[in-house]
Amino acid sequence: xxxxxxxxxxxxxLVAVLAFVAxxxxxxxxxxxxDAAQKVYVPPGEYDxxxxxxxxxxxxxxxxxxxxxxxxxxxIGVFSQNPRNxxxxxxxxxxxxxxxxxxxxxxxxxxxxxxxTNGVPDGRWLFVNANNTPRIARIGLKYMETExxxxxxxxxxxxxxxxxxxxxxxxxxxxxxxVPIPQKDIPIDQYKGNFKGTLxxxxxxxKTGKMDVAFxxxxxxxxxxxAHCGKGPSHDWCxxxxxxxxxxxxxxxxxxxxxxKDFIAAVNWKRAEECVKEGKYETWHTPYAHNWFDEKKHMAxxxxxxxxxxxxxxxxxxxxxxxxxxxxxHGVDVSPDGKYILGDGKLSATMAVFSFxxxxxxxxxxxxAGDAYGIPILDFESVLDHYVKNVCLGPLHTESDGKxxxxxxxxxxSEVVKWKWSTGEIVDRIPVYYSIxxxxxxxxxxxxxxxxxxxxxxxxxxxxxxxxxxxxxQSAQLIDIxxxxxxxxxDFPTVGEPHYAQALPxxxxxxxxxRIYNLKENEHPYATKSEKNVKVVRKGHEVHVYMTAIRxxxxxxxxxxxxxxxxxxxxxxxLEQDWDIPHGFAVFGAPTSNNLIMPGETKTLVxxxxxxxxxxxxxxxxxxxxxxxxxxxxxxxxxxxxxxxIWRGGGREGKWIVEQ
Amino acid sequence: MRWVKALLLAAGVAFALGAATGVQAAQPKCAxxxxxxxxxxxxxxxxxxxxxLELSPCVDKELAKKGEQLFEQYCSGCxxxxxxxxxxxxxxxxIARSPEWIMNLFLNTQExxxxxxxxxxxxxxxxxxxxxxxxxxxxDFRAIYEYLRYIDATGKTEVK
Numbered sequence: 002x003x004x005x006x007x008x009x010x011x012x013x014x015l016v017a018v019l020a021f022v023a024x025x026x027x028x029x030x031x032x033x034x035x036d037a038a039q040k041v042y043v044p045p046g047e048y049d050x051x052x053x054x055x056x057x058x059x060x061x062x063x064x065x066x067x068x069x070x071x072x073x074x075x076x077i078g079v080f081s082q083n084p085r086n087x088x089x090x091x092x093x094x095x096x097x098x099x100x101x102x103x104x105x106x107x108x109x110x111x112x113x114x115x116x117x118t119n120g121v122p123d124g125r126w127l128f129v130n131a132n133n134t135p136r137i138a139r140i141g142l143k144y145m146e147t148e149x150x151x152x153x154x155x156x157x158x159x160x161x162x163x164x165x166x167x168x169x170x171x172x173x174x175x176x177x178x179x180v181p182i183p184q185k186d187i188p189i190d191q192y193k194g195n196f197k198g199t200l201x202x203x204x205x206x207x208k209t210g211k212m213d214v215a216f217x218x219x220x221x222x223x224x225x226x227x228a229h230c231g232k233g234p235s236h237d238w239c240x241x242x243x244x245x246x247x248x249x250x251x252x253x254x255x256x257x258x259x260x261x262k263d264f265i266a267a268v269n270w271k272r273a274e275e276c277v278k279e280g281k282y283e284t285w286h287t288p289y290a291h292n293w294f295d296e297k298k299h300m301a302x303x304x305x306x307x308x309x310x311x312x313x314x315x316x317x318x319x320x321x322x323x324x325x326x327x328x329x330x331h332g333v334d335v336s337p338d339g340k341y342i343l344g345d346g347k348l349s350a351t352m353a354v355f356s357f358x359x360x361x362x363x364x365x366x367x368x369x370a371g372d373a374y375g376i377p378i379l380d381f382e383s384v385l386d387h388y389v390k391n392v393c394l395g396p397l398h399t400e401s402d403g404k405x406x407x408x409x410x411x412x413x414x415s416e417v418v419k420w421k422w423s424t425g426e427i428v429d430r431i432p433v434y435y436s437i438x439x440x441x442x443x444x445x446x447x448x449x450x451x452x453x454x455x456x457x458x459x460x461x462x463x464x465x466x467x468x469x470x471x472x473x474x475q476s477a478q479l480i481d482i483x484x485x486x487x488x489x490x491x492d493f494p495t496v497g498e499p500h501y502a503q504a505l506p507x508x509x510x511x512x513x514x515x516r517i518y519n520l521k522e523n524e525h526p527y528a529t530k531s532e533k534n535v536k537v538v539r540k541g542h543e544v545h546v547y548m549t550a551i552r553x554x555x556x557x558x559x560x561x562x563x564x565x566x567x568x569x570x571x572x573x574x575x576l577e578q579d580w581d582i583p584h585g586f587a588v589f590g591a592p593t594s595n596n597l598i599m600p601g602e603t604k605t606l607v608x609x610x611x612x613x614x615x616x617x618x619x620x621x622x623x624x625x626x627x628x629x630x631x632x633x634x635x636x637x638x639x640x641x642x643x644x645x646x647i648w649r650g651g652g653r654e655g656k657w658i659v660e661q
Numbered sequence: 662m663r664w665v666k667a668l669l670l671a672a673g674v675a676f677a678l679g680a681a682t683g684v685q686a687a688q689p690k691c692a693x694x695x696x697x698x699x700x701x702x703x704x705x706x707x708x709x710x711x712x713x714l715e716l717s718p719c720v721d722k723e724l725a726k727k728g729e730q731l732f733e734q735y736c737s738g739c740x741x742x743x744x745x746x747x748x749x750x751x752x753x754x755x756i757a758r759s760p761e762w763i764m765n766l767f768l769n770t771q772e773x774x775x776x777x778x779x780x781x782x783x784x785x786x787x788x789x790x791x792x793x794x795x796x797x798x799x800x801d802f803r804a805i806y807e808y809l810r811y812i813d814a815t816g817k818t819e820v821k
Contacts, residue, residue, distance in 0.1 A: 516795050520734060531733055551738035552747060552789050576738040578794030600795075626788040627747075652744070 040481060041069040041491045048511070051443050053456065053504040054127050055477070056110040057081075060497025063113060063129060063140060068443070068454055068504060069479055071493030079138045079147050080108030080131045086597035088147070092570075092605050093525075094294070096303035100134055100152050101288040109133045112163060112227075112501040116205070120167045120232040120339075120448030124509040126210050128163040128172055135159030137172055137203055139210050141296075144515050148294045151212045154287035154309050155182045155199045161228035161241045163203070167448070171215060171270060173230065173239055174201035179222035183287055192250035194374075196222035199311075200241055200268055200321070214289065216277050216310040218321060220266060221374040222248055224257070227332045227398075232448045233339030235357045237271035240342055244329040246373070257329065258348060262381070264323035264373070265333055265344050267360060276317035282310040297524040299603050315375045322364060323373055325381040326353055332398035336407070336422045337448050341386060345396045345409065352396055352409070354425060356386035389425040393418050397438060398501075400445030402452030402482055408445075410437040410457065417457060417480065419487060431487040433478055435461040442482070443504035451506060455480040455487070458499045465492055475499060516580040518601035525603035527572035532556045537648050537657045544569045544657075546648075550584040550598065551576040552625040554651060555618070558633030562646030562657055565610060565639055571618070574603040585621025588635070595621045610637040691719035695814050702759035705777045707769030709761035716760055720811050726820045728808025731801050735794045742818050747789055755810045763809075767793050767802040 043049055049067025052074075057064055061081025065074045080098070082089030089098050089106055098104055108131035115122035126148075127140040135153035140146065153159055158177030165172055176198035181187055187195060197219055204215040223243040230239040246263045249256030276282060285308075292303040314321050326344035334343045342355040362368075363383040370380045395413030401422070402408065409418045415436050419429040438460050443451040457480060462473040474494035481488040520530055529535055529547040535556045538545045544567050549556045555573070563569055573586045577600040587595040588608050596604040610616065620631035638644040646657035695718055704710050732740075739747035754763065758779070766773050766780060770791050773780040784790065793802070811820055 519796055532738055533733070549738065552792075554747070577792060578735055578796065579792035580795050582792055625790075652741070652746070 037481075037488065037490045041071070041479060043067070043070040043072070048507060050507060051451070051454070051504045052507050052510065053441070053443070053502055054113045054115075055458070055495055055499035055502040056113050056129055057496055058111070058475075058498030058500055059109050061108050061110055061131075062497060063110065063127070064496050064499065065145065066493075066495075067507075068456065069490065071477065071479060071491055073496065075145060076496060077140060077145055077147065079110055079129060079140065080105075080136065080150070082106045082594070084594035087594050087604060087606075090594040091596055092607055093300045093603075096301040097147060097150055097292045097294060099292055099303040100136070100290045101154070101305060102134060105134055107133075108136065110497075110500070111160060113503045114163050114165045114172070115503045115505060116169045116210075117165055117447060118168060120337075122444055122447055122503065122505045122509075123169075124505060124513070125169075126205075127503065128165065130159050130162035130174065132158060132160055132177070135162075135174060137163045137174060137212060139205075139212060141210070142510050143513055144296070146294070148296070149210065149212060150290075150292045151203060151214065152289035152291070153201055153203070154214065154289040155217055155285065155311065156201065158224075161200075161225045164228040164230055164239070164446075166230045166239065166270070167232045167236050169205050169207065171202040171204055171230075171239075172212070173228040173241070174203060175199065175225040175228065175241055177224050177226060179224065182219065183285065189250050192222065193248045194222070196248070196250075198222055198225050200225065200239075200266060202239075202270055202273065211293070212291075214306075214309050216273055216282060216312055218268060218273060218312045218314065220314070220321065221376070223264065224253075225266065226330070229333050229335050229446060231335055231339050231342075231357065232337070235335060235339040235342070237269055238357075239268045239270055240333045240335065241266040241268065242326065242330040242333045242344060244331075244347075260328070262325040262327050263329055264378070265326045265330065265342065265355075266376075267322045267324055267342075267379075269320055272320045273312055273317065276312055276320060277310055281317045282312045285309050285311045297522055299518070299523065299525040299528075319364075321376055322360075323376055323378045324355060324360065324384050325370070325378060327351065331396075334399040334401075334407075334446065337401050337403055337450060339448070341422055343389075343399055343407070345399055347395060347397060347412075349396075350391050350394060352389040352392050352425075353381075354386050354389060354422070355384045359386060360384045387425045389420050389427070392420065392427065393430075398440055400440055400442040400455070401450050402442055402445070402455075403450035404452055406452075408440060408442065408455055408482070410440040412436050412438065412460070417455065417487065419482075429485065429487055431480060431489065433457045433459055433480075433489075434465055434476065434492070435459055435463060439499070439501040441502040441504060443506070451504075453481075453483055454490075455482045456502060456504070458495070458502065460498070462494070466494060516600075517578055518599055520574075520576065520578055520601040523574070523601055523603060525572075525574070527570070527605065528603040529572070529574045530576070532576075532651045532653070535648070535650070535653070536655065537562070537646070539646065539657050539659045541661075542567050546571045548573045549576050549651075550574070550586065550620065550631075552582065552584075553620070553627035553631040555586075555620070555631065555633050556651035556653065557648035557655075558651075559636075559647075559649040560634070561636040561638075561648070562644050563610060563635055563637050564642060564644070565613060565637060567610070569608045569610065569635070571606045571608070572603060573598055573606070575600050577601070582624060583622045584624055584631070586618065587621050588618040589616045597622060610635075613637050613639045613642075693720040693722060693811065693814050694718065695720045695810055696756055698756050698759055702762065703777075703779065704759055704761035705765035705769075705780065706772050707765035709764045709768070712761060714760040714764060716810075720814050721807055722811070722820060724804050724807040725811035726808075728804035728806065728811070729820045731797070731805050732808050735797060736805065739789075739791075742812060748787055748791060749783065751809055751812070753813060755806070755813045760806060763806055764799075764802060766791065767805075768799065
């Protein structure tokens with residue numbers, strides 16, 4: 002053999018080896034992908050294991066997803082109008098979006114929280130906060146619709162909300178943006194000492210779920226960021242993180258990052274209850290809206306309330322203490338056994354784990370390191386149990402798996418870190434794409450997590466999906482946490498910007514889902530329960546059309562007699578009584594959304610026609626083979642005309658009823 | 662005294678039996694004589710496929726009255742009695758179809774329109790799948806059936 006041949010032979014051998022290695026690596030990658038695919042694959046016709054409720058951030062809704070598949074099951078309109086079904090557009094639901102500032106068609110949903118019994122999600126209700134105009138909403142899990150919204154008075158930037166106590170006694174609310182409380186016109190540079198915060202407790206009626214502002218605690222003007230309440234031994238307490246203890250009012254990025262430590266406010270809500278009972282509070286009169294949906298009347302109502310109980314900590318000693326916490330902490334999380342309280346110190350690579358027992362001891366022994374506006378600051382070392390050292394960059398939030406481990410999301414280093422609650426020992430890390438905010442384990446902030454999956458809700462999507470111009474949907478990633486090593490299973494895009502999420506086993510609520518609104522129980526004042534009862538009523542310039550919809554016709558489908566200057570109310574009742582036969586209703590030129598009307602439901606579309614002509618209306622939901630035929634006409638005559646007032650439809654015809 | 666008790670018991674049983682057979686024997690004349698369908702009609706698919714729905718030769722007026730209300734509430738948006746509407750006119754349906762077939766259509770609609778030859782042919786003609794109310798019970802459907810029987814027996818749509 003000459004040298005040339007040897008070289009060729011060696012080169013060929015090398016290529017063969019490399020090819021073999023490459024094929025091997027590809028096979029391994031494919032095997033991993035197949036394993037992951039199998040774990041998230043839900044075959045056609047079968048169901049997901051968990052319902053997950055993700056907030057929609059600036060889109061103002063709740064998204065209901067199935068896990069592990071990541072299927073989007075439903076969008077629930079909460080603080081934002083939902084053109085899909087008319088929520089917040091039609092007169093039945095517009096009162097849900099009333100506030101003391103008037104009608105607001107938008108907000109920013111952040112932290113969903115399931116109702117709990119004995120510290121465990123019980124499948125009754127889901128709550129979520131509005132960050133911009135402070136509010137909390139309650140969503141019923143039978144109809145999966147928003148049933149109640151309460152505004153939080155004396156507040157701004159309702160971010161540490163809506164976290165729940167162990168037996169759903171209260172939900173938390175608080176001021177991320179301190180403001181003059183009560184509001185007044187003062188120069189912004191007089192922030193220090195003049196701006197205040199409130200930490201509010203919203204009571205929940207155990208039978209009906211109805212919410213009320215129970216009491217508000219007036220606190221110094223820091224930025225109260227997140228919260229979680231205790232369980233087990235720490236049952237009586239809720240914990241709120243704060244940043245900007247510097248009380249900066251401009252360029253907070255720098256000016257609010259000066260202190261090495263900010264505070265966790267530890268609130269003893271049982272003590273607050275005592276003070277309320279003993280009359281140690283002030284009654285204030287800041288107006289706030291309370292809105293609720295009457296399931297039988299298919300209609301929302303709104304009232305303005307004007308009385309709240311405000312507790313000043315110096316009049317109720319023992320109600321609140323500050324725990325120094327490194328540094329500008331974001332999340333505050335409690336271990337499932339209620340023994341540890343963690344401050345996720347956003348700007349610190351080391352997190353402090355506090356002991357509840359030590360906190361109680363420090364309070365008893367008065368181990369204080371001064372006070373802030375009269376509120377005792379506990380001695381850091383006396384409350385500290387241990388550190389989680391060099392956890393990551395930008396730790397934000399922590400959830401638990403119920404097996405002694407905690408999982409912390411890290412925004413800056415873009416990873417999830419698994420560590421041991423009792424020692425702070427780090428046992429695993431996994432990168433996420435990209436820049437995770439909240440994470441969620443089903444029941445992961447409760448006493449008994451279902452520790453099978455972890456959902457990372459990432460803030461930055463970049464190149465994860467096919468590009469869609471500059472604006473991209475946010476990205477969630479599902480991680481298997483059943484083994485020693487975390488395993489990435491699935492990417493899926495989410496609607497809006499999910500901040501936090503909650504999940505529970507599907508079996509807990511699947512069979513309780515309503516399928517229809519029972520027509521017999523429909524108490525809508527304008528319901529039409531049979532085609533026999535269809536009518537058109539004129540009351541001055543108001544025209545009320547009592548209309549029915551069933552596959553595939555409206556009765557009436559011809560309406561004549563409307564004049565410019567009239568306001569027409571189309572009260573459409575869907576007569577169907579079987580699952581999943583909605584009908585839609587839209588009128589040409591009406592400046593509002595369509596209504597999507599569920600079986601047995603009544604909804605109203607309001608229209609003020611401005612020009613004479615003949616206007617079609619139609620069913621917007623493809624309901625049957627003859628859906629295209631499901632249409633009708635309204636004739637609009639000039640204001641001074643005298644058209645016949647008649648209707649036709651369903652083989653019937655009639656004259657309008659004219660009431661004075 | 663034990664024999665007294667035994668005698669009383671025996672007498673009681675005999676009386677009960679007598680009363681029961683008595684009712685059957687002395688069938689009262691029907692206030693409304695039903696028009697029964699011929700025997701041997703197809704039963705369709707579903708819970709009544711292998712069952713017989715025993716029909717009284719008399720129309721149960723009270724049940725038909727209840728059925729009339731339910732029909733108004735649940736069926737009238739799609740069915741008229743003598744005219745085609747969304748679905749077929751219903752006059753004569755209780756004579757043309759077996760009671761089992763009608764109950765199966767109520768209780769097992771999707772399978773019926775997929776696989777039963779008569780229901781399939783009706784769907785081809787009317788192009789809309791019947792969707793009986795989700796919350797109605799078998800008793801409710803039986804009442805609606807009795808109302809249809811009343812119509813076929815009397816030619817009237819109002820139960821009086």
